[in-house]
Amino acid sequence: MKRRKFSLNKLWRDKAPANMQAQGAIIHLKILDDNEYKHQLGLKLIEEANEVSTAENIDDLTSELADILEVVKCIAQAHAISMAAITKRQAEKIEERGSFLERKFVTVAEYLPGSFGENYALHDLERHPEIIED
Known part of the structure; x- marks a missing residue:
């Protein structure tokens, strides 16, 4: 039987090639x-994040979140960062800036010239276009 060939060009889990060969x-x-x-x-993290956003049930969501945790663990290891250092930084950021549990979704922000917020928005005008009113 003739095989069908596909170009994948993506990072696979360690055991996946052997499982497919079997x-x-x-x-x-x-x-x-x-x-x-x-x-x-980094690309795998984006792929998995997209899969989290499209998960259709709790089992799929749980599986995709597990994949994200695995990718984060591998990224940390590749950069010689401990998971303890990550969770410490996470706690610091929660203490300083809060979490996302309150569901605050900002639609528009108005910043003073020269402020951190203005500089942040100006850094990526494609994602944060300036609203110019006449």
Whole structure:
């Protein structure tokens, strides 16, 4: 039987190639260098975050959140950052800025010239377009 060939170009979990080969697949892969690996982990995090946002039930959501935690763990390890350091920083940020539990969604912000907020928004006008009123 002729095989169908697909270009994937994505980071896979460690056991996935062998599991697919056991089902008759031919898997072509390469081992990434440090820079490629870190870059692909970032892309994997975005992929998994998108899957979280489209999960249709609690089981899928739980699975996708588990994937995000695994990717975060791998990113931390690749950069020699301990999970304890991450959770410490998380606690500091919650203490300083709060969490997201209150569901505050900002539609428009008006900043004073030269302020941190103005500089933050100006840094990425594509995401934060300025509203100019006549």
